[in-house]
Amino acid sequence: MAPGDPIGGNPYGQLLKRFFITFLFGVVIYRFGVMIPTPGVDVETLRGFMGQEAAGFAILAWADMFNGGAISNASIFGLGIMPYISASIIFQLLAASYPALKQLQKEGEVGRRKIQQYTRYATVVICLAQGALAAVALTRIEHEGLPVVPTDNVLLFTVQSALMVTTGSMILLWLAEQITRHGIGNGVSVVIMISILASMPAAMGELFRSDNFDLVRFLGIVALFVLIIAAMVMITLARRRINLEQQRRIQGNKVYGGGQTQLPLMINQANVIPVIFASPVMVALVFILTMAAGWVGIQNLGGILDHDTALYRYIFAALIIFFTYFYISITFDLNDLANHFKQAGFFVRGVRPGRNTVEYIRWRQKRVTFVGATSLALVAVSPGLIASGMEISGNIAHMVLGGVGILIVVGVSLDIIQKTSAFLLANQYQGLMGASDGGPGPKRGGGKRF
Structure with a gap:
């Protein structure tokens, strides 16, 4: 900051600047x-097709919600930030199972930068593949006899579209990184939250235009919305804390160690990653059933897994629970954790260090994971249940009354609130230190990354 810059020594000015950068890049x-x-x-x-023929294709509406309507607009940001998230999940799983990447992850900042670089390369490959597949799919879509892509040169359109949406996704990734560096919160999460919030006005407008809309139903939806938000906040912030104690060491007349701390186990440690895994599996199952119906000559065989059927919800919830356990078993290394406890001298009271500690934490983790996986599965299938019970549109239920989108918005909002409080607290502490040193106030607050 410049010496005469009024924002340089004002934490509220710095916070306002970060909010402005987040709004500029993210909105x-x-x-x-x-x-x-x-x-x-x-x-x-394309919009006509999305509104009618694709109304029953749940995964298309789900992806359009996470992209803020970019798919229905055939936008250059049509792929959104999801290819980067997919690449990050892939490398996170590889780092837990592949020794070379695991060792690279332990090398500190240098290793993390290399993995981040590999993740960006993988993002480009995923964008090119998804962009080409999406372009080919667009060339085969018609609505009321009109093609979505009125061209005869399919190859040229495919190459052009794949390059454009790949460039758009990498620009969006750069915007997210600028938000992380100069704005508030994690840029990728902020971009997803803005995409979801951008789809809410259309859902509310659909609610007000519905034929069965009345004041009593509206008040019931508002009350249910408040209860769901409160439940999601509780799920996001819930922790199961394991008390740890440190061994005491006596050297001469001094006693070292003997401290106490806690190991917090998150209820929803996997966040929404199991839903990201389970959704493509459900799409593949529906596709396989549809193809099998054509082979054996049975009509409406794929209809048994429509997104509004009970069987679809049961299978979807079971897949979410399975992938929650799978993801946590891969990413949560209990042996490394137990070795760290042993080196630092920490132990669980009443449990012997080593293998017994690993088994104890694993037992606790399984119980916590079951609660988190069940809660996540209930959140994922609740919009369909609410839509059937209250006789409202599934789009309204997904955007207003629960679902993964609202869970992401709640999680990102809580993260922004926590980081804002931490930023102000850090600047207040630096101000006290500056005052004790005889300085005028904060000295290093301007360079702190959120």
Whole structure:
């Protein structure tokens, strides 16, 4: 900061600057890019298809929600930030099972930068593959006899579209990194939250335009919305704490150690990653059943797994619970944790160090994971249940009355609140230190990364 800059010594000014950067990159630039369509696509025809023929295709509406309407606009940001998330999950799983990446992860900041670089390379590959597949799919879609892509050169359109959406996704990733570095919170999470929030006004408008809308139903939806938000906040913040004690060491007349701390086990440690795993599996199951129906000549065989059927919800919930256990078993290394406890001299009261400690924490982790997995599965299938019970649109239920989207918004909002409080507390502490040193106030607050 410049010596005469009034923001340099004012933590509230710095916080306002970070909010402005987050708004500029996350709302203004990102939402402007969503409105830029890919050349060669008839956007109006695509929107008509999305509103009618694709109304029963749940995964398409789900992906469009996470992209803030970018798919229905055929935007250059159509792939969104999801390819980067997929690449990050892949490398996170590889780092837990592949020795070379695991060793690279232990090398500190240098190793993390290399893994981050490999993740970006994988993101480009995923974007090119998904962009090409999406372009080919667009060339085969028609609505009311009109093609979505009115062109005869399919190869040229495929290459052009794949390159454009890949470039758009990498620009979006750069915007997210700028938010992380200069704004508030994790940039990737903020971009996803903004995408979800951008879809809410349309859902509310659909609610007000519905034929069965009345004041009593509206008040019931508002009350249910408040209860669901409160439950999601509780799930996000819930921890199971294991008390740890440190061994005492006596050297001469001094006693070292003997401290106490806690190991917090998150109820929802996997966050929404199991849902990201389970959704493509459900799409594949529906596709296989649809293809099998054509082979054996049985009509409506794929209909038994429509997104509004009870069987679909049961299988989806079971997959979420399975992938929650799978993800935590891969990423949560209990042996490393027990070795760290042993080196630091920490132990669980009443449990012998080593293997017994590992088994004890594993037992606790399984119980906590069951609660978290069940809660996540209930959150994922609740919109369909609410939509059937209250006779409202599934889109309204997903956007207003629960679902993974609201869980992400709640989690990111809590993270922003916590980081804002930590930022102000750190600047207050630095101000006290500056005052005790005879200085005028905060001295190092401007360089702190959120």
